[in-house]
Amino acid sequence: MQKLGKNLGAYYGETIDIRAVLREIKIAAQTHQWESETIHNHGEFHWIALHRPARTQASLKRIHISAGTHGDEPAGPLAALKLLQENRWPDNVEVFLLPCLNPLGFTLNQRTNAEGIDVNRDYRDPKSAEARTHIAWLQRQPRFDLYLCLHEDWESNGFYLYETNPDARLSFAGEMINAVAPVCPIDWSENIEGRPAQGGIIRPNISPHERLDWPEALYHITHKSRQGYTLEAPSDFPLPARVNALVAAATVAVDCLAKTKT
Numbered sequence: 001m002q003k004l005g006k007n008l009g010a011y012y013g014e015t016i017d018i019r020a021v022l023r024e025i026k027i028a029a030q031t032h033q034w035e036s037e038t039i040h041n042h043g044e045f046h047w048i049a050l051h052r053p054a055r056t057q058a059s060l061k062r063i064h065i066s067a068g069t070h071g072d073e074p075a076g077p078l079a080a081l082k083l084l085q086e087n088r089w090p091d092n093v094e095v096f097l098l099p100c101l102n103p104l105g106f107t108l109n110q111r112t113n114a115e116g117i118d119v120n121r122d123y124r125d126p127k128s129a130e131a132r133t134h135i136a137w138l139q140r141q142p143r144f145d146l147y148l149c150l151h152e153d154w155e156s157n158g159f160y161l162y163e164t165n166p167d168a169r170l171s172f173a174g175e176m177i178n179a180v181a182p183v184c185p186i187d188w189s190e191n192i193e194g195r196p197a198q199g200g201i202i203r204p205n206i207s208p209h210e211r212l213d214w215p216e217a218l219y220h221i222t223h224k225s226r227q228g229y230t231l232e233a234p235s236d237f238p239l240p241a242r243v244n245a246l247v248a249a250a251t252v253a254v255d256c257l258a259k260t261k262t
Protein backbone atom coordinates (compact mmCIF):
# COMPACT_ATOMS: atom_id res chain seq x y z
CA MET A 1 0.00 0.00 0.00
CA GLN A 2 1.49 3.34 -1.09
CA LYS A 3 1.05 6.83 0.31
CA LEU A 4 -1.35 8.87 -1.81
CA GLY A 5 0.93 11.92 -1.76
CA LYS A 6 -2.00 14.29 -1.22
CA ASN A 7 -1.09 15.70 2.16
CA LEU A 8 1.22 18.53 1.21
CA GLY A 9 1.44 20.56 4.41
CA ALA A 10 -1.98 19.51 5.74
CA TYR A 11 -4.69 16.91 5.28
CA TYR A 12 -6.02 16.92 1.69
CA GLY A 13 -7.63 13.50 1.62
CA GLU A 14 -11.23 12.40 1.63
CA THR A 15 -13.72 14.24 3.77
CA ILE A 16 -16.91 12.95 5.34
CA ASP A 17 -20.43 14.27 5.68
CA ILE A 18 -20.35 14.42 9.47
CA ARG A 19 -24.13 14.91 9.69
CA ALA A 20 -24.70 11.65 7.81
CA VAL A 21 -22.06 9.81 9.89
CA LEU A 22 -23.65 11.04 13.13
CA ARG A 23 -27.08 9.86 11.91
CA GLU A 24 -25.63 6.41 11.20
CA ILE A 25 -23.95 6.35 14.60
CA LYS A 26 -27.28 7.11 16.25
CA ILE A 27 -29.00 4.32 14.31
CA ALA A 28 -26.27 1.78 15.12
CA ALA A 29 -26.37 2.71 18.81
CA GLN A 30 -30.15 2.32 18.89
CA THR A 31 -29.99 -0.98 17.01
CA HIS A 32 -27.66 -2.43 19.62
CA GLN A 33 -29.48 -0.87 22.59
CA TRP A 34 -26.84 1.53 23.78
CA GLU A 35 -27.83 4.29 26.18
CA SER A 36 -27.35 7.74 24.65
CA GLU A 37 -26.96 11.01 26.54
CA THR A 38 -26.87 14.41 24.90
CA ILE A 39 -24.14 16.34 26.69
CA HIS A 40 -23.98 19.52 24.60
CA ASN A 41 -25.89 21.25 21.82
CA HIS A 42 -24.80 23.82 19.28
CA GLY A 43 -27.14 24.67 16.40
CA GLU A 44 -28.10 21.46 14.67
CA PHE A 45 -25.39 19.41 16.42
CA HIS A 46 -25.87 17.29 19.51
CA TRP A 47 -22.83 15.91 21.27
CA ILE A 48 -23.66 12.42 22.45
CA ALA A 49 -22.08 10.12 25.00
CA LEU A 50 -22.92 6.48 24.36
CA HIS A 51 -22.93 3.84 27.05
CA ARG A 52 -23.06 0.08 26.81
CA PRO A 53 -23.51 -1.56 30.22
CA ALA A 54 -21.59 -4.77 30.83
CA ARG A 55 -23.59 -7.99 30.51
CA THR A 56 -21.97 -9.45 33.62
CA GLN A 57 -20.46 -7.83 36.69
CA ALA A 58 -17.91 -10.64 37.10
CA SER A 59 -14.44 -9.32 36.31
CA LEU A 60 -15.96 -6.02 35.17
CA LYS A 61 -13.74 -3.74 33.07
CA ARG A 62 -14.54 -0.21 31.95
CA ILE A 63 -13.26 1.44 28.79
CA HIS A 64 -13.55 4.98 27.48
CA ILE A 65 -13.23 5.47 23.72
CA SER A 66 -13.23 8.89 22.10
CA ALA A 67 -13.04 10.00 18.48
CA GLY A 68 -13.49 13.03 16.29
CA THR A 69 -11.50 15.50 18.41
CA HIS A 70 -9.76 16.83 15.30
CA GLY A 71 -12.05 17.77 12.42
CA ASP A 72 -9.53 16.83 9.71
CA GLU A 73 -9.27 13.21 10.92
CA PRO A 74 -12.31 11.45 9.43
CA ALA A 75 -11.24 7.88 10.21
CA GLY A 76 -12.01 8.38 13.92
CA PRO A 77 -15.81 8.87 13.74
CA LEU A 78 -16.00 6.27 10.95
CA ALA A 79 -14.18 3.78 13.19
CA ALA A 80 -16.55 4.59 16.05
CA LEU A 81 -19.44 3.84 13.68
CA LYS A 82 -17.88 0.58 12.54
CA LEU A 83 -17.22 -0.53 16.12
CA LEU A 84 -20.88 0.13 16.91
CA GLN A 85 -22.07 -1.73 13.80
CA GLU A 86 -19.77 -4.72 14.41
CA ASN A 87 -20.97 -4.82 18.04
CA ARG A 88 -18.22 -7.20 19.22
CA TRP A 89 -17.93 -6.35 22.90
CA PRO A 90 -17.00 -8.91 25.54
CA ASP A 91 -19.70 -9.41 28.19
CA ASN A 92 -17.56 -8.12 31.05
CA VAL A 93 -16.65 -4.81 29.39
CA GLU A 94 -18.63 -1.65 30.05
CA VAL A 95 -18.09 0.84 27.21
CA PHE A 96 -18.25 4.63 27.29
CA LEU A 97 -18.02 5.97 23.73
CA LEU A 98 -17.76 9.59 22.61
CA PRO A 99 -18.04 9.17 18.84
CA CYS A 100 -17.38 12.76 17.78
CA LEU A 101 -16.03 15.48 20.07
CA ASN A 102 -15.63 18.18 17.43
CA PRO A 103 -18.43 17.94 14.83
CA LEU A 104 -18.10 21.61 13.83
CA GLY A 105 -14.44 20.99 12.98
CA PHE A 106 -15.58 18.34 10.50
CA THR A 107 -17.92 20.78 8.76
CA LEU A 108 -14.82 22.92 8.14
CA ASN A 109 -12.37 20.02 7.57
CA GLN A 110 -10.07 21.62 10.12
CA ARG A 111 -8.13 20.31 13.10
CA THR A 112 -9.48 22.85 15.57
CA ASN A 113 -12.99 23.67 16.67
CA ALA A 114 -14.91 26.49 14.97
CA GLU A 115 -13.16 29.07 17.19
CA GLY A 116 -9.71 27.85 16.23
CA ILE A 117 -9.00 26.04 19.52
CA ASP A 118 -7.18 22.69 19.34
CA VAL A 119 -9.52 20.71 21.59
CA ASN A 120 -6.82 18.10 22.17
CA ARG A 121 -4.57 20.72 23.80
CA ASP A 122 -7.36 22.08 25.98
CA TYR A 123 -7.88 19.57 28.80
CA ARG A 124 -6.04 21.33 31.61
CA ASP A 125 -7.73 24.72 31.79
CA PRO A 126 -10.42 24.25 29.15
CA LYS A 127 -11.52 27.18 27.04
CA SER A 128 -13.42 25.30 24.34
CA ALA A 129 -17.03 24.24 24.86
CA GLU A 130 -15.98 20.80 23.54
CA ALA A 131 -13.35 20.08 26.20
CA ARG A 132 -15.45 21.69 28.96
CA THR A 133 -18.44 19.55 28.02
CA HIS A 134 -16.38 16.40 27.85
CA ILE A 135 -14.69 17.05 31.21
CA ALA A 136 -18.00 17.88 32.92
CA TRP A 137 -19.39 14.58 31.67
CA LEU A 138 -16.19 12.68 32.64
CA GLN A 139 -16.49 14.01 36.18
CA ARG A 140 -19.84 12.22 36.50
CA GLN A 141 -18.46 8.86 35.30
CA PRO A 142 -16.65 6.11 37.21
CA ARG A 143 -12.93 5.53 36.69
CA PHE A 144 -11.93 3.54 33.61
CA ASP A 145 -9.51 0.64 33.28
CA LEU A 146 -8.49 1.79 29.82
CA TYR A 147 -8.91 4.73 27.48
CA LEU A 148 -8.50 4.84 23.72
CA CYS A 149 -8.28 8.10 21.76
CA LEU A 150 -8.80 7.59 18.01
CA HIS A 151 -6.77 10.00 15.89
CA GLU A 152 -5.01 10.40 12.56
CA ASP A 153 -1.69 11.95 11.54
CA TRP A 154 -1.52 13.55 8.08
CA GLU A 155 2.31 13.37 7.98
CA SER A 156 2.97 9.85 9.10
CA ASN A 157 4.29 6.95 7.03
CA GLY A 158 2.16 4.38 8.78
CA PHE A 159 0.03 3.62 11.81
CA TYR A 160 1.52 4.19 15.26
CA LEU A 161 0.31 4.66 18.79
CA TYR A 162 1.20 6.38 22.04
CA GLU A 163 1.13 4.23 25.14
CA THR A 164 0.55 5.79 28.54
CA ASN A 165 1.07 3.22 31.25
CA PRO A 166 2.83 4.80 34.22
CA ASP A 167 2.12 1.88 36.57
CA ALA A 168 3.66 -0.63 34.12
CA ARG A 169 0.51 -2.71 33.74
CA LEU A 170 0.42 -5.46 31.13
CA SER A 171 0.88 -3.65 27.81
CA PHE A 172 -1.55 -4.19 24.93
CA ALA A 173 0.56 -2.14 22.49
CA GLY A 174 2.36 -5.01 20.74
CA GLU A 175 -0.87 -6.91 20.15
CA MET A 176 -2.51 -3.77 18.80
CA ILE A 177 0.32 -3.22 16.29
CA ASN A 178 0.15 -6.91 15.28
CA ALA A 179 -3.59 -6.58 14.69
CA VAL A 180 -3.18 -3.46 12.54
CA ALA A 181 -0.24 -4.68 10.43
CA PRO A 182 -2.35 -6.88 8.08
CA VAL A 183 -4.76 -4.02 7.26
CA CYS A 184 -2.60 -0.87 7.23
CA PRO A 185 1.11 0.01 6.98
CA ILE A 186 2.89 0.54 10.32
CA ASP A 187 5.38 3.37 10.86
CA TRP A 188 8.45 1.40 11.90
CA SER A 189 10.71 4.47 12.25
CA GLU A 190 12.83 4.90 15.35
CA ASN A 191 11.71 8.49 15.62
CA ILE A 192 8.10 9.60 15.17
CA GLU A 193 6.92 13.14 15.81
CA GLY A 194 10.30 13.92 17.35
CA ARG A 195 10.01 11.14 19.93
CA PRO A 196 11.81 7.80 20.14
CA ALA A 197 9.64 4.98 18.85
CA GLN A 198 9.93 1.23 18.63
CA GLY A 199 7.78 -1.07 16.53
CA GLY A 200 5.18 1.64 15.93
CA ILE A 201 4.92 2.40 19.66
CA ILE A 202 5.81 5.69 21.37
CA ARG A 203 6.05 5.62 25.14
CA PRO A 204 6.33 9.29 26.05
CA ASN A 205 7.71 10.45 29.36
CA ILE A 206 4.72 12.20 30.77
CA SER A 207 4.80 14.77 33.51
CA PRO A 208 1.33 16.28 33.40
CA HIS A 209 2.12 18.94 35.94
CA GLU A 210 4.89 20.41 33.81
CA ARG A 211 2.67 20.74 30.79
CA LEU A 212 -0.01 23.38 30.27
CA ASP A 213 -1.60 22.26 26.98
CA TRP A 214 -3.02 18.93 28.08
CA PRO A 215 -4.24 16.52 25.42
CA GLU A 216 -7.21 14.39 26.47
CA ALA A 217 -4.80 11.56 27.38
CA LEU A 218 -3.21 13.60 30.17
CA TYR A 219 -6.63 14.31 31.66
CA HIS A 220 -7.38 10.58 31.71
CA ILE A 221 -4.04 9.66 33.28
CA THR A 222 -4.39 12.34 35.93
CA HIS A 223 -8.05 11.84 36.78
CA LYS A 224 -9.68 8.78 35.24
CA SER A 225 -7.53 5.93 33.96
CA ARG A 226 -3.98 4.68 34.50
CA GLN A 227 -3.57 3.01 31.12
CA GLY A 228 -4.45 4.14 27.65
CA TYR A 229 -3.54 4.50 24.03
CA THR A 230 -3.74 7.32 21.52
CA LEU A 231 -4.05 5.67 18.11
CA GLU A 232 -2.74 7.48 15.04
CA ALA A 233 -3.87 6.29 11.63
CA PRO A 234 -1.80 7.56 8.68
CA SER A 235 -4.11 9.87 6.76
CA ASP A 236 -2.09 9.94 3.52
CA PHE A 237 -3.31 6.39 2.89
CA PRO A 238 -6.78 5.35 1.64
CA LEU A 239 -9.54 6.04 4.15
CA PRO A 240 -10.85 2.44 4.43
CA ALA A 241 -7.39 1.20 5.52
CA ARG A 242 -7.22 3.88 8.23
CA VAL A 243 -10.69 3.02 9.51
CA ASN A 244 -9.79 -0.68 9.54
CA ALA A 245 -6.56 0.13 11.40
CA LEU A 246 -8.37 2.01 14.19
CA VAL A 247 -11.07 -0.68 14.42
CA ALA A 248 -8.52 -3.52 14.54
CA ALA A 249 -6.47 -1.79 17.25
CA ALA A 250 -9.52 -0.92 19.34
CA THR A 251 -11.02 -4.39 19.01
CA VAL A 252 -7.85 -6.15 20.15
CA ALA A 253 -7.38 -3.66 23.01
CA VAL A 254 -10.91 -4.40 24.24
CA ASP A 255 -10.27 -8.14 24.01
CA CYS A 256 -6.97 -7.80 25.92
CA LEU A 257 -8.71 -5.71 28.58
CA ALA A 258 -11.53 -8.24 28.95
CA LYS A 259 -9.01 -11.02 29.66
CA THR A 260 -6.88 -9.01 32.12
CA LYS A 261 -6.90 -10.40 35.64
CA THR A 262 -7.69 -7.85 38.31
Ligand SMILES: [Zn+2]
Binding pocket: 069, 070, 073, 120, 151, 152
Ligand atom coordinates in the same frame (compact mmCIF):
# COMPACT_ATOMS: atom_id res chain seq x y z
ZN1 LIG B 1 -5.74 14.11 16.12
